[in-house]
Each structure stands twice: as C-alpha cells, then as structure tokens.
Amino acid sequence: MSGPRRVEVAPERLPGWVDGFAERHGALTWARDETAYVLTADDGSTARLSGWHPPTTTPPPDLPGWAAAPSSLGLVLVRRGGYAVGRAAGERLVAHHCGTRYVQSRTAAGGWSQHRFARRRGNQADALVGSVTERVRTLLLGRDLDGLVVGGDRMLVAQVLQDPRLHPLTVLPRRDLPDITDPRLVVLEKAVGRGRAVRVSLTDPA
Numbered sequence: 668m669s670g671p672r673r674v675e676v677a678p679e680r681l682p683g684w685v686d687g688f689a690e691r692h693g694a695l696t697w698a699r700d701e702t703a704y705v706l707t708a709d710d711g712s713t714a715r716l717s718g719w720h721p722p723t724t725t726p727p728p729d730l731p732g733w734a735a736a737p738s739s740l741g742l743v744l745v746r747r748g749g750y751a752v753g754r755a756a757g758e759r760l761v762a763h764h765c766g767t768r769y770v771q772s773r774t775a776a777g778g779w780s781q782h783r784f785a786r787r788r789g790n791q792a793d794a795l796v797g798s799v800t801e802r803v804r805t806l807l808l809g810r811d812l813d814g815l816v817v818g819g820d821r822m823l824v825a826q827v828l829q830d831p832r833l834h835p836l837t838v839l840p841r842r843d844l845p846d847i848t849d850p851r852l853v854v855l856e857k858a859v860g861r862g863r864a865v866r867v868s869l870t871d872p873a
Contacts, residue, residue, distance in 0.1 A: 671715075672871075675864035678718070678734040684867075685730065688714055697726035711872030718865045719814060719840055736863035737813030741806075741836060744850035744858060745799050745827060746819040751850035752802040754810060755859045764802045765852050796826045803833060812836070816862035818844030 676684045685706065689695050693709025699722035706714040718734050727733050742753040753763035815836055817824045821843075828837050842862045847854060 671868045674867045674869065675861055676867055677860065677864055678731070678736050681716070681734040681865050682730050685714075688712075699725045713870045715868040715870075716865055717868070719842070734865050737840065739811055739813050740816055740859065740862055741803075741810070741812045741814070741839070742816045742818075742855060742858055742862065743799065743803055743807075743824060743827060744818045744844070744847050744855060745795070745823040746847065746850055747795070747823070749850045750795065750799045750802070750819075751852065751855040751858075752799065752806050753855050753859070754806055754812070755862075758859065758863065760856055760859055762806050763852065763855055764806060765850065765855065766798060766802070796823060799823075799827045800830050800833065803827060803836070807836060808833070812839060814842065814862075815839040816842045816844060816858060818847035818858060819850060821845060 685695070688706065689708065692712040696707045698705045698707070702717060702721060704716040704722050704725070704727065706716070708714075716734075719736055720733055723733065738757060740755045742751070742755065744751040749765070749767045751763065751765040753760050755761060817828075827833070844858055844861055847858065
C-alpha cells in the first residue's frame with residue numbers, strides 16, 4: 668500500500684464524505700480502536716476517522732453526532748515573532764487578537780557573542796510568552812469553552828499554558844495544529860475550521 672494521505676472534513680460534511688468514499692471504493696466495513704473509526708472498502712482502501720470524541724459503537728449509530736465539534740473553542744497560535752488568540756462559537760470567530768513580537772533567530776557566532784545573543788533571544792521569547800499569556804487571560808479565561816485549539820511552536824505554546832492562572836484551559840479537550848506558520852487573522856479564521864474538522868487518514872490499495 669502507498670503511504671497515508673490526510674484530509675480534514677468539516678463535521679457537517681462527514682456523512683456525505685463517507686457516502687462518497689463508499690461510492691468510489693466499494694462497500695465499507697467499519698471497525699474502531701481507542702481513538703478512531705477505521706473504514707475498509709472492498710477495493711482495500713482504508714479511511715481512519717479521528718474526531719473530538721472517542722468512537723463508541725460499530726458501526727456508529729449517529730455519525731453526525733459523533734463528528735460534532737465542541738460548540739465553543741478557544742484558539743492559541745504562537746510562533747517566533749507573532750501570535751493569534753481567539754474564541755469561536757461554532758464556525759464563527761467571535762473574539763480575537765493578533766500581535767507581533769520579534770524573537771531573534773539562532774546565531775552561529777561563538778564565544779561571548781553567542782552567549783549575548785542567546786540571552787537576548789531568551790528575553791525576547793519571554794516577552795512574547797508574556798504578551799500571549801495576557802491575551803489568553805483576557806479573551807479565554809472565564810469563558811464557557813468546550814475545547815482548545817493550539818498551534819505553531821509547541822515549546823512556546825507549552826510555556827504559555829504553564830502559567831498557573833491558565834490551568835482551567837489545560838484540562839480542556841485539545842486539538843494541535845503544529846504546521847501553523849504565520850499566526851495572522853486569516854490563519855486564525857482557517858484554524859477555526861481546521862480545529863472543528865474530523866481528521867481523515869487515507870490509505871490506497873497497492
């Protein structure tokens with residue numbers, strides 16, 4: 668078999684997507700593991716469906732219900748030099764803030780210069796984390812959130828969420844988008860859809 672391909676399907680579109688998969692590849696056999704449903708078609712193609720909820724019965728009696736995303740999401744996207752924090756109700760972004768904070772790239776210089784650059788870079792990263800933390804407190808704490816979407820630099824996101832004041836957010840169900848490259852408003856808006864989506868891993872027959 669060839670390697671898996673990955674697509675993201677909006678919860679509302681999943682029943683139609685599954686029907687289309689069956690039309691293209693043949694009758695489906697359903698199975699499940701701890702985290703996903705696995706569909707195997709007559710021609711050997713497989714589709715692994717991962718959503719916000721663990722699988723329950725096989726086949727699922729209520730596919731739209733299982734695929735449903737949290738109704739209210741918090742979003743925290745951070746990379747060196749920029750961040751975006753938002754809150755979404757359903758498919759709609761209802762509050763947000765995007766900002767920039769310069770963080771110097773690593774340097775190849777040695778000796779005292781290397782140590783000086785490392786301190787400066789560390790201070791800049793700390794300032795970025797501090798700015799993001801305050802925006803997260805303002806926009807997300809105390810809100811009735813059902814899930815959290817994080818993305819970008821995993822280390823910076825982790826540093827933000829290490830703040831004890833943000834503990835209520837760390838216990839929420841979480842979706843990770845590590846491939847976020849530039850946390851701007853347009854990227855934040857797309858992250859709402861990506862955060863809600865069912866992740867599908869497709870494998871074609873040999």
